[in-house]
Amino acid sequence: MTAAPRPHPVPTGTSVRLTVNGQPADLVLDPRVTLLDALREHLQLTGSKKGCDHGQCGACTVMVNGRRINSCLSLAVMHDGDEVTTIEGIGTPDALDPMQEAFVSHDGFQCGYCTPGQICSAKAVLEEIRQGIPSHVTRDLEHVSFSDDELRERMSGNSCRCGAYANILAAIREVEERA
Numbered sequence: 001m002t003a004a005p006r007p008h009p010v011p012t013g014t015s016v017r018l019t020v021n022g023q024p025a026d027l028v029l030d031p032r033v034t035l036l037d038a039l040r041e042h043l044q045l046t047g048s049k050k051g052c053d054h055g056q057c058g059a060c061t062v063m064v065n066g067r068r069i070n071s072c073l074s075l076a077v078m079h080d081g082d083e084v085t086t087i088e089g090i091g092t093p094d095a096l097d098p099m100q101e102a103f104v105s106h107d108g109f110q111c112g113y114c115t116p117g118q119i120c121s122a123k124a125v126l127e128e129i130r131q132g133i134p135s136h137v138t139r140d141l142e143h144v145s146f147s148d149d150e151l152r153e154r155m156s157g158n159s160c161r162c163g164a165y166a167n168i169l170a171a172i173r174e175v176e177e178r179a
């Protein structure tokens with residue numbers, strides 16, 4: 001007697017509700033889908049870039065509940081109920097965010113591939129310092145400063161293959177000084 005063929009597993013999805021750039025987004029996703037792929041492939045928000053897909057380049061940086069994360073390293077289903085901000089929610093061509101303006105005026109990019117992640121990170125970095133969150137190079141835990149060392153250290157997870165680092169630093173510095 002031959003064994004009955006096993007039925008193929010029925011594909012199932014998991015419901016996830018995100019708020020992305022202030023708009024509700026209800027998705028049914030394979031639980032293995034990363035937040036980056038959910039944004040890019042399911043919500044067509046392609047501003048966040050996939051550089052390495054391994055948490056090494058920072059091109060996929062977005063903010064979740066006000067904190068920056070590498071969206072390629074996080075499953076979308078882990079973010080049910082979370083507020084996500086991508087580069088599309090930070091400014092528009094007609095109404096640039098001050099950080100975007102500063103990147104333009106300081107030539108903080110060449111090819112631009114890393115730029116959405118750089119800008120999301122840069123905005124979060126200034127907020128982290130304002131909140132007094134220390135980094136690996138913080139010397140005085142009572143007074144976290146906006147020193148170049150702090151900015152470089154905190155931006156070190158965002159690689160730029162075009163090497164625009166000096167100009168990125170100048171852009172962040174300008175926004176910090178204008179605030």
Ligand code: FES
Nearest residue numbers: 051053055058072
């Ligand atoms: S694509 Fe996420 S860190 Fe490189």
Ligand code: FES
Nearest residue numbers: 110112160161162
């Ligand atoms: S501007 Fe090209 S990788 Fe950064």
